[in-house]
Amino acid sequence: MANRKWVIAAILALATTVTGCRSDTPPAAAAAHANAVADTGGSRKGDFGPPQGEPIEAILTSPPEVPPPTGRDYPAKVIVNLEVVEKDMPIAEGVNYTFWTFGGTVPGSFIRVRQGDTVEFHLHNHPDSKMPHNIDLHGVTGPGGGASSTFTAPGHSSQFTFKALNQGLYVYHCATAPVGMHVANGMYGLILVEPPEGLPPVDKEFYVMQGDFYTTTKYREKGYAPFDMQRAIDENATYVLFNGAETALTGDNALRASVGETVRLYVGNGGPNLVSSFHVIGEIFDKVWYEGGTRYQENVQTTLIPAGGAMIADFHLEVPGSYVLVDHSIFRAFNKGALGILTVDGPENLAIYSGKEVDSVYLGDKVASLASVQTAADSAASGTLTLDEQIAAGKSLYTGTCSVCHQDNGAGLPGVFPPVASSDWVKSHSHEELIKVVLNGLTGPVKVNGEDYNSVMPPMSQLTDDEIANILTYVLNSWDNGGGQVQRDKVEQIRASTPRAEGAAH
Amino acid sequence: MKTRTLLLSALLSTSALAADADIWIRLPGHAAFASVLRWEDQADGVKVAPFELMRTPISNGDFLRFVLHDPAWQRGRVPAVFAESRYLEHWHGPVQLGPGVRGTQPVTRVSWFAADAYCRAQGARLPTWAEWEYAAAADAEREDARSDPAWREAILAWYSRPSNTPLPDIAQGTATVHGIHDLNGLVWEWVEDHAAMLVSADNREQGDPDVMQFCGAGALSTDDRENYAVLMRIAMLSSLQAADVTGNLGFRCARSIEGARP
Numbered sequence: 029m030a031n032r033k034w035v036i037a038a039i040l041a042l043a044t045t046v047t048g049c050r051s052d053t054p055p056a057a058a059a060a061h062a063n064a065v066a067d068t069g070g071s072r073k074g075d076f077g078p079p080q081g082e083p084i085e086a087i088l089t090s091p092p093e094v095p096p097p098t099g100r101d102y103p104a105k106v107i108v109n110l111e112v113v114e115k116d117m118p119i120a121e122g123v124n125y126t127f128w129t130f131g132g133t134v135p136g137s138f139i140r141v142r143q144g145d146t147v148e149f150h151l152h153n154h155p156d157s158k159m160p161h162n163i164d165l166h167g168v169t170g171p172g173g174g175a176s177s178t179f180t181a182p183g184h185s186s187q188f189t190f191k192a193l194n195q196g197l198y199v200y201h202c203a204t205a206p207v208g209m210h211v212a213n214g215m216y217g218l219i220l221v222e223p224p225e226g227l228p229p230v231d232k233e234f235y236v237m238q239g240d241f242y243t244t245t246k247y248r249e250k251g252y253a254p255f256d257m258q259r260a261i262d263e264n265a266t267y268v269l270f271n272g273a274e275t276a277l278t279g280d281n282a283l284r285a286s287v288g289e290t291v292r293l294y295v296g297n298g299g300p301n302l303v304s305s306f307h308v309i310g311e312i313f314d315k316v317w318y319e320g321g322t323r324y325q326e327n328v329q330t331t332l333i334p335a336g337g338a339m340i341a342d343f344h345l346e347v348p349g350s351y352v353l354v355d356h357s358i359f360r361a362f363n364k365g366a367l368g369i370l371t372v373d374g375p376e377n378l379a380i381y382s383g384k385e386v387d388s389v390y391l392g393d394k395v396a397s398l399a400s401v402q403t404a405a406d407s408a409a410s411g412t413l414t415l416d417e418q419i420a421a422g423k424s425l426y427t428g429t430c431s432v433c434h435q436d437n438g439a440g441l442p443g444v445f446p447p448v449a450s451s452d453w454v455k456s457h458s459h460e461e462l463i464k465v466v467l468n469g470l471t472g473p474v475k476v477n478g479e480d481y482n483s484v485m486p487p488m489s490q491l492t493d494d495e496i497a498n499i500l501t502y503v504l505n506s507w508d509n510g511g512g513q514v515q516r517d518k519v520e521q522i523r524a525s526t527p528r529a530e531g532a533a534h
Numbered sequence: 535m536k537t538r539t540l541l542l543s544a545l546l547s548t549s550a551l552a553a554d555a556d557i558w559i560r561l562p563g564h565a566a567f568a569s570v571l572r573w574e575d576q577a578d579g580v581k582v583a584p585f586e587l588m589r590t591p592i593s594n595g596d597f598l599r600f601v602l603h604d605p606a607w608q609r610g611r612v613p614a615v616f617a618e619s620r621y622l623e624h625w626h627g628p629v630q631l632g633p634g635v636r637g638t639q640p641v642t643r644v645s646w647f648a649a650d651a652y653c654r655a656q657g658a659r660l661p662t663w664a665e666w667e668y669a670a671a672a673d674a675e676r677e678d679a680r681s682d683p684a685w686r687e688a689i690l691a692w693y694s695r696p697s698n699t700p701l702p703d704i705a706q707g708t709a710t711v712h713g714i715h716d717l718n719g720l721v722w723e724w725v726e727d728h729a730a731m732l733v734s735a736d737n738r739e740q741g742d743p744d745v746m747q748f749c750g751a752g753a754l755s756t757d758d759r760e761n762y763a764v765l766m767r768i769a770m771l772s773s774l775q776a777a778d779v780t781g782n783l784g785f786r787c788a789r790s791i792e793g794a795r796p
Binding site: 114115116126155156157158159160179180181182183184204205206209213244254255256257258 | 683686687690695698765766770772773774778779780781
């Protein structure tokens, strides 16, 4: 009923617009009320008044750690001290790169505040820096996101204050010209503005951020890797990495959790250029706060993270093992380094995931279209099976089953697998004997077309009576084998009268 | 005291021996130089009149001689409005370089005011941005090498390295076609009109206030958007106040030539 009322309201609103009349209840107000049910009010409702209590020094963490929840139910003044450091660090094993960092790491320190908090932000540029730097926080309401207020020469500090009006997970980055180079050198990180009620509690939280890197050297070329502006402009990345190094989340640095835990990933994408198709191999995100916003989607395989964007993903762990974080633009994962590992320990749960149960031969495109097999089976059932249908079905089945050894052309392999084409052995044996070979296999010396064979053919008793009849009919009518038609009843009869080897099918 | 006197006399004698031509290089100038900055009144290029520029940046030794001559510019005596607290802090004393600080290294941690005073004391001035950019556009073979990707890459490579290692001595590399050393690849250098490139919080009402300060703004006010190498130098200079010093910012002087026209 409620829905119907709103439909009527909407129709009224349309009518009012068209006629230009004014009703007693302005339709705009009705529409606003309808939206209020669904949205958070954004920045209009993000100001919870002046900061209360003593100022709080924000806990900043290096990736992959995440600061603890603020646990507050009031707006506070939060002081953030972030230092810009230009430093050499490994980008891959044996490869060094000069990163420009917020807090000495790539990505920069994770900042966590609560919606409505007043954040007093101090940006310090280390005296050894060659470059001026600043910071644009996407969680800031105001021109430049703080960039114009934080332009800081080497050996200087800047301060500005903002109120975190919008909840969500936001990227911050350096915005000094040329922005692309500053970002490409690793100057980005995440700031989480918790909703007033906080996020649902989880067991483990991790901080991961993707970035693309451009070097004059090749991928994994040992030594020092200088930045390559032209490759950056061409968007031709040398490396695509999680947390700024190929080894940041692998080996001893793998993320760790246990079966039964719920894990939350805060994943950002610094870019500068590439959009991430973020995926965890072997897991399904139970929830994704896509784009780092307020709503979550459920049951997600791969989620898109724009450059300069972020998302939050929760998933519960049922099965132990290694889960691989990738950018599913998959060459980036296997050829540019976009790989991370989440190692999950705990008891196996075979009911959910068995591990490998069977390793069997798979013939791929050897299995020809089985349409003819179906036709033959249908005809057999209705008693209208023709010789041609049997041959056609038999050909498909032969291709899928027999040709591995006897070859597509029936010639076999000299000395190893005897021929079934123009075979004196086939021609000199009865249908009954041929059926027995298929059902029971054949082991030991045989002479075919003048050549000796001494090998093993396994029983093919997994084939149905129809299938064996069709295969043999095909063989008899091909390759100058003299023709003939094998009836399924005959196969059934022989199968029934032949003792099966233990363990063999049927 | 004795050491100081000896050092001082050594420096003075070196200076006395140095011919004027060893210090100053005459540059022909340019009738319409294509600056990376957009000059509203000179749309077709900046007029750079012939001028003289120092062959090398000012060294620690040069600057020590200056502060001995004019004690008002010694560390500890300079008013804070002219130089911040880290002015010449890498020297061991107000008039002593000390171990690890060579007289042949470029002087750094000097404010714009101090650089300006130094040049005035030589009967000279700081170069303008246009003069500096014009001089620095040259490489060993060409007057204007800026369109060469290799030239740009070489400069960017220097930018991308932090300044956490001791500075090399001056004039170690190849001179430009004009005979000038170290314009790129050694230290940042003050220019006379650095404050004119700076759009500070004080003059926000003039056009787009944040024009050089963040994001794509740099690209809006520059003519040569591809030339990040030069753009980054402007960004660096515009981040500074005139009393600021940094560990990799020095200077050199220029002289006008009377009656010279572009």
